[in-house]
């Protein structure tokens with residue numbers, strides 16, 4: 293298995309860690325580096341070209357390298373995984389964790405594989421809660437999940453009563469995991485996962501959810517506006533609570549309906 297190691301000055305550790313989360317990693321381990329430096333160990337899959345391309349935009353003083361590591365060591369985080377409560381009656385449970393929940397609790401069972409999407413990241417929690425607010429189970433809604441990772445948001449949308457969800461991601465692993473997880477949660481007939489680009493998607497969608505880093509949201513803003521239906525809701529996350537005004541600017545003329553924050557991250561719901 294291929295580990296991505298980003299070696300940064302101590303003062304940049306948090307910023308670099310946020311940048312890695314935004315790229316869709318499942319876990320980041322911080323290790324002491326040379327004096328005054330920190331190494332962030334993570335994985336973005338085993339395709340060297342894709343990983344190097346993903347970190348190409350990092351500042352020059354962040355030194356990235358790839359290391360081959362033993363898969364059994366890399367997977368120790370799995371031993372510590374626990375269910376994540378999104379609401380009192382909604383929980384995201386790692387597929388390998390044996391747990392039982394009270395009647396009436398909606399359980400989303402997720403295997404992330406090498407994708408982002410254990411459901412425990414603040415941006416996923418915030419996006420899931422926002423989705424629950426905007427999905428009207430009586431309306432037969434079409435949902436688009438942009439940057440689907442493990443598919444957790446697309447699957448949640450169906451469980452909340454949407455009729456259909458298209459789930460797209462630039463990572464082929466995300467397509468596979470989303471299809472697997474849709475089947476695992478009994479919603480395979482309602483979720484179509486692919487590596488199609490947003491530019492190829494045909495709207496209008498009643499709900500578009502995009503939990504992706506701010507620069508990508510800005511890059512995709514025109515296409516997000518294009519696929520959103522006239523009465524649709526756009527949920528964006530992957531943005532920092534105190535630094536997302538520039539993303540909202542790119543999404544004008546959409547107006548902000550609600551901002552939710554958790555642990556320094558934000559999710560914003562917008563409408564026309």
Ligand SMILES: C[S@@+](CC[C@H](N)C(=O)[O-])C[C@H]1O[C@@H](n2cnc3c(N)ncnc32)[C@H](O)[C@@H]1O
Nearest residue numbers: 314316408409416439440441461462463503504
């Ligand atoms: C932060 S993860 C979110 C995963 C999942 N939606 C969740 O909330 O747990 C962001 C995902 O966006 C994908 N991504 C990044 N840029 C993209 C783009 N331009 N188009 C589609 N997906 C993209 C990454 O591969 C990653 O899986």
